[in-house]
Amino acid sequence: MPLAMDAVANENEVRLRKGTSLNERFVLAGLAILLCLVALPGLVHLENGHWLGIAALFALLFGCLLLGAALLDRNVVWIITSGEILIGEQRPFGKLHRRLVRDDEISGMHLRRSSGKSIEFSLVFKTESGNLLTSPPLPDITQVHQTTVRIARLLRLPDPEPVENPLDAVNAGIQLGKPANPKRVLGYTVLAVLLACVLSFPFIHALWNGALSALGIAVWSLGAIVVFVLFRYVHRMSGACWIIQDGGIRIERFSLKGATEVETIGGEDVETIDVESGPKDGLYVIAIRLRTGKKMRSPALAGKDQTRAVQAEIIRRLRLNPSGGG
Numbered sequence: 001m002p003l004a005m006d007a008v009a010n011e012n013e014v015r016l017r018k019g020t021s022l023n024e025r026f027v028l029a030g031l032a033i034l035l036c037l038v039a040l041p042g043l044v045h046l047e048n049g050h051w052l053g054i055a056a057l058f059a060l061l062f063g064c065l066l067l068g069a070a071l072l073d074r075n076v077v078w079i080i081t082s083g084e085i086l087i088g089e090q091r092p093f094g095k096l097h098r099r100l101v102r103d104d105e106i107s108g109m110h111l112r113r114s115s116g117k118s119i120e121f122s123l124v125f126k127t128e129s130g131n132l133l134t135s136p137p138l139p140d141i142t143q144v145h146q147t148t149v150r151i152a153r154l155l156r157l158p159d160p161e162p163v164e165n166p167l168d169a170v171n172a173g174i175q176l177g178k179p180a181n182p183k184r185v186l187g188y189t190v191l192a193v194l195l196a197c198v199l200s201f202p203f204i205h206a207l208w209n210g211a212l213s214a215l216g217i218a219v220w221s222l223g224a225i226v227v228f229v230l231f232r233y234v235h236r237m238s239g240a241c242w243i244i245q246d247g248g249i250r251i252e253r254f255s256l257k258g259a260t261e262v263e264t265i266g267g268e269d270v271e272t273i274d275v276e277s278g279p280k281d282g283l284y285v286i287a288i289r290l291r292t293g294k295k296m297r298s299p300a301l302a303g304k305d306q307t308r309a310v311q312a313e314i315i316r317r318l319r320l321n322p323s324g325g326g
Helices: 022-045 051-072 141-154 182-208 214-232 304-317
Strands: 014-018 075-081 084-090 097-102 106-115 119-127 132-134 174-176 240-245 248-254 260-266 270-277 283-290 295-297
Touching: 014 141, 022 051, 075 141, 106 141, 119 141, 141 304, 174 304, 182 214, 240 304, 270 304, 283 304
Parallel strands: none
Antiparallel strands: 014 075, 075 084, 084 097, 106 119, 119 132, 174 240, 240 248, 248 260, 270 283, 283 295
């Protein structure tokens, strides 16, 4: 985007962006080209119907799709100021396309929530001509309500109907994870029983026919230990629910006996608050180290930006020094 579209934002405007940076495009294009180069030699096996040829063909197609995404994906910027929206769209090596939408062209606005890899909120505007304009995602997951109200004021529109957002700072308690639910524990228990029955069937069949060897007995015993551990900690597998309130964090989980266990953390108990990688790629957790040395990890959140926004809200609610929050 030209510098005019990249000027420093002030309090009388809201900027929304969607797209990938030039460095991210180069990385994606490099991976795509590498994948295509690796796949090309395997295409010689395609004539014989060999599985290597088929795999190479799929790899080549996937590499071409990645390369197309890197080259054709658009960068979009919305600059919302008093009475108007300036929309800029540009593809790599392409011309910048601008569009100006005035507030008298807008007949309505509503907030839309999309749940994919992460929860995102966008604004949908309906124009007098009947067209719908969907904004890039709102930047801060904890400030969705505040940003939406601010945009409505700038465009002289009524506040849209609120959409459920458990991470919004307007809530008295920000909720991470799902509340402790006995039905979820029952589901895990049934799953463990079914898994134990299925895995035990071959050993029971061998024992019935007198063909169970010493190695089979050892493997069966090891499986029994694993199942016992699953039953022992099935309540912990249901996860924990964090409720971040003003001045403290309430953590709810099931105890080993199946009862609901509640722990409260205050700002005076916290030494550091950090963002760490989660159990899967793209997931992150908020790690709180207590002054006692104990470390606690939150339920997983999708996206580093989203996790850092929640981290900042936790630091604010616990009245901690941001520089010492990790």
